[in-house]
Amino acid sequence: MQNKVVHAAEKKAFELVIDSILKNLGKDTSKNMVQLINMAEKILGDTWAPSAYDMLRNAFSDPEGKWVKFGTRLLNEVDHDVFKKAFMTLGYEAGFRGYRTSQEMAKKYDCNIPWIILMDPTSACNMHCTGCWAAEYGNKYNLSYEDLDSIIEQGKELGIHAYLMTGGEPLVRKKDIIRLCEKHQDCAFHAFTNGTLIDEEFCEDMLRVGNFIPSISIEGFEEQNDGRRGNGHFEKVMHAMDLLKEHKLLFGTSICYTSKNYKTVTSDEFLDLLISKGVRYTWYFHYMPVGNDASTELLLNPEQREYMYHRVREIRDWTGGKEIFAIDFQNDGEFVHGCVAGGRCYCHINPIGDVEPCVFIHYSSANIHEKSLIECLQQPLFRAYRDGQPFNDNELRPCPMLENPEKLQEMIHKTGAVSTDLQSPETCEHLCGKCVEYAKEWTPVANKLWSKTLEEKATNAAK
DSSP states (O other), X not given: OHHHHHHHHHHHHHHHHHHHHHHTTTTOHHHHHHHHHHHHHHHHGGGSOHHHHHHHHHHHHOTTSHHHHHHHXXXXXXXXXXXXXXXXXXXXXXXXXXXXXXXXXXXXXXXXXXXEEEEOSBSOOSOOOTTOGGGGXXXXXXXXXXXXXXXXXXHHHTXXXXXXXXXXXXXXXXXXXXXXXXXXXXXXXXXXXXXXXXXXXXXXXXXXXXXXXXXXXXXXXXXXXXXXXXXTHHHHHHHHHHHHHHTTOOOXXXXXXXXXXXXXXXXXXXXXXXXHTTOOEEXXXXXXXXXXXXXXXXXXXXHHHHHHHHHHHHHTOSSSSXXXXXXXXXXXXXXXXXXXXXXXSEEEEOTTOBEESBTTBOEESOBTTTSOHHHHHTXXXXXXXXXXXXXXXXXXXXXXXXXXXXXXXXXXXXHTOEEOOSSSOOOHXXXXXXXXXXXXXXXXXXXXXXXXXXXHHHHHHHO
């Protein structure tokens, strides 16, 4: 009973914060955002470091600054109910209350409890993109609505209130996804989608439930994008974005960068296009050579990856760059202290229920049809991940496959986990063998960048 009272009181406090922002729209965005940060600090307390609040206050203190303009556009162009629902589910239920609960559960069960679960409603997809690991799965596997619902129910007991749909193409199952959004209004739902199944009806459903946010996959302008994803995909993505913007919905992009497209997808021209279409954030994912037939030609060389390291930081710089929030899953390891897989922050459940440490690491010894979610999180491979993290003191070399291929092989052999690839099982030696030369070449460049980062941190700490 006491927990319910505390929950209700905390939730009400968060609602008052967001209602205050929406009520004062247009009066003084900078002042309102700083007040929001101050109120959040009172509620969240030491959930974040004091320096994080100071950094946010500084960013929003300049009325003419980039992030004030970003915030103004966000509040003016996104439906207020959608904005509030995102704040309450992603910010409060998942980011604050859920995270706190998951940390308690991690101690109770002596294992990693993820902040977010990635799961594949289906292996089916209406496309077959070059370099896509999901394309290996075929189209005959599905998690039922009951499976998905059970995962979420079990997850909420552990404090997990964020769920990301992958695939396959998750929107093949969009009716079931909307049912889940309707039932679990205290959860934030997200999906990586090719965007081709987003239509008027689905936008209306998204607007109604309020707690679903898509990230649309795109790899550049029409020629480059369609070269990997098929003729006509770029045009369909532009149409989907137009629909989402017209309905005042919150959405972003998911971009796999390769040796062929890395400069295009980070160019001013490309980002300006995304911003004009209503994109608020973009995930950048380093190409991973997953699958027996995966090409290594798309892997970046050290010079190309270093370019990405600097360029993404330019894009999201506090004072310059673009009015879009950019996250680089591989090069931002320093902000999350290395690898986040194996349940540390997230895990992946494939369309037959195998619980895997990472969306790119297809090995497991636990399945949700045979074990409870908590038992799956306690499997030997996940414990090995927890014991091994971080896999490298250099947080620009976070992955046990891409940058430290010997580490993944050690864990697979030690725990007896088996390949869960549904189309063509791949040995860890074959997978990691494709990364050995890459890791060797990236190491000196990563060490140089990391040394500079440590020097800057030491200088700032001394001030």
